[in-house]
Amino acid sequence: MSAAVHEPEPPEPRDNYLTSAYGVRSWLLTRDHKRIALLYLASINVFFFLGGLFALLIRLELLTPEGDFVQAETYNKLFTMHGVTMIFFFMIPAIPAVLGNFFIPMMIGAKDLAFPRLNLLSWYIYVVGALFTFWAIVHGGVDTGWTFYTPYSTASSNSHVIATAVGIFITGFSSILTGLNFIVTIHTMRAPGMTWFRLPLFVWSSYATSLIIVLGTPVVAVTILMVFAERVLHLGFFDPALGGDPILFQHLFWFYSHPAVYIMVLPAMGVISELVTTFSRKNIFGYKFVAFASIGIAVLGFLVWGHHMFVSGQSVYAGLIFSILSFLVAIPSAVKVFNWTATMYKGSVSYRTPMLYAFGFIGLFTIGGLTGLFLASLGVDVHVHDTYFIIAHFHYIMVGGTIMGYLGGVHYWWPKISGKLYPEGWAKFAALVIFIGFNLTFFPQFILGYLGMPRRYHAYPEEFQVLNVMSTAGASILGVGYIIPLIYMVWSMRYGRNAPANPWGSTGLEWKTTSPPPTDNFETPPVVTEDPYVYSHEEVEVVG
Amino acid sequence: MGQTLPLFPEQASTMAGRVDALYFYLLAVSAFFATLIALTVIVFAIRYRRRSESELPRGLEGSMKLEIAWTVIPLFISLSFFFWGAKIFFAMHRVPDDAVEVNVIGKQWMWKVQHADGQREINELHVPIGRPVRLTMTSEDVIHDFFVPAFRMKQDVVPGQYTTTWFEATKPGRYRIFCAQYCGTKHSGMIGWVHAMDPGEYQTWLSGGATSESLASAGAKLFQRHACNTCHRPDSLARGPNLEGLFGKQVQLADGRTLVADESYLRESILNPNAKTVAGFQPIMPTFQGLVSEEELLQLVAYIKSLSKPQASPSAQLPPSNRAAPPTPSGKENPK
Numbered sequence: 001m002s003a004a005v006h007e008p009e010p011p012e013p014r015d016n017y018l019t020s021a022y023g024v025r026s027w028l029l030t031r032d033h034k035r036i037a038l039l040y041l042a043s044i045n046v047f048f049f050l051g052g053l054f055a056l057l058i059r060l061e062l063l064t065p066e067g068d069f070v071q072a073e074t075y076n077k078l079f080t081m082h083g084v085t086m087i088f089f090f091m092i093p094a095i096p097a098v099l100g101n102f103f104i105p106m107m108i109g110a111k112d113l114a115f116p117r118l119n120l121l122s123w124y125i126y127v128v129g130a131l132f133t134f135w136a137i138v139h140g141g142v143d144t145g146w147t148f149y150t151p152y153s154t155a156s157s158n159s160h161v162i163a164t165a166v167g168i169f170i171t172g173f174s175s176i177l178t179g180l181n182f183i184v185t186i187h188t189m190r191a192p193g194m195t196w197f198r199l200p201l202f203v204w205s206s207y208a209t210s211l212i213i214v215l216g217t218p219v220v221a222v223t224i225l226m227v228f229a230e231r232v233l234h235l236g237f238f239d240p241a242l243g244g245d246p247i248l249f250q251h252l253f254w255f256y257s258h259p260a261v262y263i264m265v266l267p268a269m270g271v272i273s274e275l276v277t278t279f280s281r282k283n284i285f286g287y288k289f290v291a292f293a294s295i296g297i298a299v300l301g302f303l304v305w306g307h308h309m310f311v312s313g314q315s316v317y318a319g320l321i322f323s324i325l326s327f328l329v330a331i332p333s334a335v336k337v338f339n340w341t342a343t344m345y346k347g348s349v350s351y352r353t354p355m356l357y358a359f360g361f362i363g364l365f366t367i368g369g370l371t372g373l374f375l376a377s378l379g380v381d382v383h384v385h386d387t388y389f390i391i392a393h394f395h396y397i398m399v400g401g402t403i404m405g406y407l408g409g410v411h412y413w414w415p416k417i418s419g420k421l422y423p424e425g426w427a428k429f430a431a432l433v434i435f436i437g438f439n440l441t442f443f444p445q446f447i448l449g450y451l452g453m454p455r456r457y458h459a460y461p462e463e464f465q466v467l468n469v470m471s472t473a474g475a476s477i478l479g480v481g482y483i484i485p486l487i488y489m490v491w492s493m494r495y496g497r498n499a500p501a502n503p504w505g506s507t508g509l510e511w512k513t514t515s516p517p518p519t520d521n522f523e524t525p526p527v528v529t530e531d532p533y534v535y536s537h538e539e540v541e542v543v544g
Numbered sequence: 545m546g547q548t549l550p551l552f553p554e555q556a557s558t559m560a561g562r563v564d565a566l567y568f569y570l571l572a573v574s575a576f577f578a579t580l581i582a583l584t585v586i587v588f589a590i591r592y593r594r595r596s597e598s599e600l601p602r603g604l605e606g607s608m609k610l611e612i613a614w615t616v617i618p619l620f621i622s623l624s625f626f627f628w629g630a631k632i633f634f635a636m637h638r639v640p641d642d643a644v645e646v647n648v649i650g651k652q653w654m655w656k657v658q659h660a661d662g663q664r665e666i667n668e669l670h671v672p673i674g675r676p677v678r679l680t681m682t683s684e685d686v687i688h689d690f691f692v693p694a695f696r697m698k699q700d701v702v703p704g705q706y707t708t709t710w711f712e713a714t715k716p717g718r719y720r721i722f723c724a725q726y727c728g729t730k731h732s733g734m735i736g737w738v739h740a741m742d743p744g745e746y747q748t749w750l751s752g753g754a755t756s757e758s759l760a761s762a763g764a765k766l767f768q769r770h771a772c773n774t775c776h777r778p779d780s781l782a783r784g785p786n787l788e789g790l791f792g793k794q795v796q797l798a799d800g801r802t803l804v805a806d807e808s809y810l811r812e813s814i815l816n817p818n819a820k821t822v823a824g825f826q827p828i829m830p831t832f833q834g835l836v837s838e839e840e841l842l843q844l845v846a847y848i849k850s851l852s853k854p855q856a857s858p859s860a861q862l863p864p865s866n867r868a869a870p871p872t873p874s875g876k877e878n879p880k
Contacts, residue, residue, distance in 0.1 A: 067732070072729050072730055072731075072732070072733075073729050076726075076728075076729060076731070143728070143729070145726050147726075149686075149687060149725070149726070151685070151686050151687070151703060152686040152687070152726070152727060152728060155685075155686070156652070156685060156686050156728055157728065240703045240704025240705070241703070241704075245704070246687055246702055246703065246704065247702065280592070280601075281594075281599070281600060281601055282601055282603065282604065283603045283604065285604060285606050285607075286606035286607075286610075286611050287606065288606075289606065289611050310633075311689065311698050311699055311700050312700045312702070313699070313700055313702055313705065313707040316633065316634065316637050319633060320630055320633075323626055323629060323630065323633075324626050327619075327622035327623070327625065327626050328619075328622075330618070330622060331615060331618055331619055331622070334614065334615075334618045335611070335614060335615055337581060338581075338610075338614040339606075339611075341581060341584050341585055341588065342606075342610065344585070344588035344589065344592060345588055345592070345604065346592060346601055346602070346604060347588070347592050347601050348592065348593075348594045348595075348599045348600070348601045349588065349589050349592050349593050349594055350593075350594045351589070351593070359585060359589070362581065362585055363578075363581075363582055363585070366577070366578055366581050366582075367574075367578055370573075370574035370577060370578060371574070373570060373574070373622065373625055374567070374570050374574075376622075376625070376626070376629075377566060377570060377625045377626070377628070377629030378629040378630055378632065378633035379562070379563055379566055379628070379629040379630075379631070379632025379633050379635075379636065380563060380566055380567050380570065380629060380632075381629070382563075382633065382636060382696065382697070382698050383563050383567075383693070383696040383697075383698065385698055385724070386689060386691070386698070386724040386725060387724070447551055450552070450553065450567070451550055451551075451552070451553045451693065452553050452691070452693025452694075452720070452722065454691065454722045454723070454724045454732075455724075455726075456726040456731060456732075457722075457731070457732035458731070458732040459732045459733070460732065461720065463548060463550055466548070466549045467549070534603060535600055535601065535603065536600045536601060536602050536603055
């Protein structure tokens with residue numbers, strides 16, 4: 001196989017990372033990246049289901065045109081807190097802090113991350129930030145929208161803007177430390193023979209993500225400080241009544257928050273590369289193109305923030321530049337989709353659950369990406385900007401892309417993480433329910449958006465009702481789809497069959513050790529002698 | 545009503561058809577590629593499905609030709625979207641010269657509209673069909689956004705500055721106005737109607753509110769009330785620039801820059817006079833921040849603009865009937 005570990009099935013070690021120590025202390029003071037990953041897994045799931053609950057309440061309100069289920073103020077808080085919890089406390093940490101934390105060291109053949117204590121600190125910082133935001137939610141919430149646009153957030157809103165913003169500010173440092181840790185780890189901790197072009201593509205995309213996190217997050221931190229200073233100290237940065245410029249906030253905010261979209265989706269793309277190769281038993285088609293596409297997205301992603309501001313009154317020429325750059329950033333994403341598809345060519349394609357999620361990702365991300373082209377086209381964006389078209393578009397990217405990748409990754413690596421197999425039949429059923437529920441929820445929103453239904457509307461004209469009912473029906477199906485895996489995953493921890501070291505026959509280093517792995521990951525430090533994804537040692541065929 | 549399932553919005557402006565044409569092009573290209581990718585994935589998934597657990601397909605080397613093809617082809621298609629979209633965007637920003645001028649002020653949570661002849665409306669906007677209408681907009685509090693889906697028109701309304709946009713309605717009717725930028729509790733109640741009318745009906749509507757005073761004339765009164773005319777005067781006693789013929793002209797600033805005197809510059813010079821002082825004058829003008837409301841500012845701007853119209857005289861108190869027909873050929877009102 002690709003990496004020369006002593007034997008394909010190493011002997012059962014005395015202890016694995018789950019059984020090496022017991023008790024609350026052994027978890028809360030752990031420096032093992034795998035245990036920290038599980039701490040993250042538990043915390044982000046709390047926020048995922050909390051954010052999902054908010055979404056459900058939003059959809060219930062929108063079942064009828066009148067604002068009759070909750071009050072306008074409550075509705076505004078619901079969509080704000082849905083965005084805040086999902087983006088900052090679930091989506092941004094989800095894949096990096098759970099799957100990245102667990103598997104980056106294992107995939108490069110290392111014992112741990114470069115800075116294990118810093119890694120634990122990251123989790124504590126995340127928890128402190130989350131508590132601030134949780135406090136704000138419990139004490140009445142915040143109603144600015146997750147975008148915190150000024151001067152509404154600094155001069156007009158009388159909800160808990162500061163507590164929420166401080167929570168996001170603090171959690172940002174958790175991201176920065178994790179990103180830093182990944183960058184140093186990938187540079188310095190690779191096993192002998194693990195050259196840059198032998199890195200699994202999940203590691204490449206995590207590396208690109210870390211670069212964005214480290215460069216972008218400080219900007220949003222500064223922006224939040226400025227909002228704080230204006231709201232509390234009345235320093236005029238953004239409010240024209242204090243001599244500020246409200247558009248400046250949008251530039252600063254999107255300078256981080258657009259790249260943040262790639263923080264959320266790049267790791268999922270990395271997961272998909274692992275899934276498609278493993279379940280096609282093929283080397284990835286165009287390894288270097290997929291790897292450099294990640295870096296290309298990371299770089300170009302910093303140059304397109306102005307496409308959120310085509311109708312803000314910024315100059316027409318700025319609009320032109322941001323439009324063309326937005327088209328450019330779509331190209332590397334398209335290249336990835338084509339390469340994943342080509343990887344299946346002449347492969348041995350298995351329909352196990354993780355691969356179903358990969359199929360789902362490719363389909364939904366493609367629709368999300370293509371509708372992004374509508375938004376990059378200036379003339380069309382003017383019409384669909386701030387309508388449900390946008391909502392549909394970014395949910396196809398975030399939910400259809402990132403969450404599909406996340407769930408695919410969790411299923412794929414679950415045998416390694418837990419040492420148990422999940423029930424395949426239930427898992428396939430859940431994947432199907434999620435796919436159907438997702439499309440029924442969000443596809444009608446494209447139509448609603450082009451019809452002109454604005455986002456963040458508590459009540460809406462009745463001609464939009466039928467499409468909203470479809471969307472709400474889809475959301476309830478989607479909700480069920482997300483609860484099923486939660487149940488069977490927890491069930492499998494106790495009742496699932498024991499997992500072998502490498503249930504999928506994958507070539508990744510993480511599958512060369514036992515399931516679950518020992519605390520030091522490998523009994524013997526691995527030495528790498530081959531490219532990743534070498535499934536067959538027969539002569540390589542050349543196409544095209 | 546609740547049982548209808550509309551799939552496509554009404555087209556009621558000159559821009560609507562142009563936006564929709566690009567939209568359909570984008571839809572066609574997207575449908576093609578989405579189908580292509582989905583079919584390829586399905587065909588590969590079936591054709592190359594795993595037939596035995598032990599099978600190990602041979603590795604494939606990537607193909608440079610294919611990589612170049614699927615980089616370059618999407619790039620060129622994207623460029624076609626870019627140029628087409630940019631062309632429409634420019635048209636959306638190039639206001640025709642003979643446009644009817646309307647001022648819009650957003651505040652939580654209503655739209656206040658001022659017509660040049662002084663008619664005021666709330667959450668309603670009456671316009672003629674077949675004539676471009678230019679909106680000069682600002683906000684009294686937070687950012688709002690003036691959105692008329694049937695016109696494919698949307699523009700943020702930002703406090704502290706003027707934004708402008710325009711449309712030309714093509715058929716009589718009632719069209720929804722939405723606030724599209726989240727602005728607080730009753731954001732979804734900040735809605736209204738555009739009434740697009742035949743030119744004749746529009747004239748009747750205009751003369752219906754005959755008691756009102758034109759914006760320029762209201763502005764002229766404010767100009768005197770605030771004693772602006774003691775300094776801004778055409779004779780040798782002037783301590784401020786002469787405002788006659790100023791609007792739309794190049795202005796040389798004291799710091800060497802030049803700019804065009806537009807609505808935003810006039811507004812800024814009233815509220816923050818020393819930000820951009822005109823060359824040859826001392827920065828002695830006091831600020832009028834807090835002394836004039838957004839509505840009065842727009843009246844002052846309308847007055848200063850009227851000083852640049854050919855037949856206007858500096859002290860003109862234009863009677864409303866004079867301003868109803870703008871100085872364009874009357875044939876324009878009925879293009880067909």
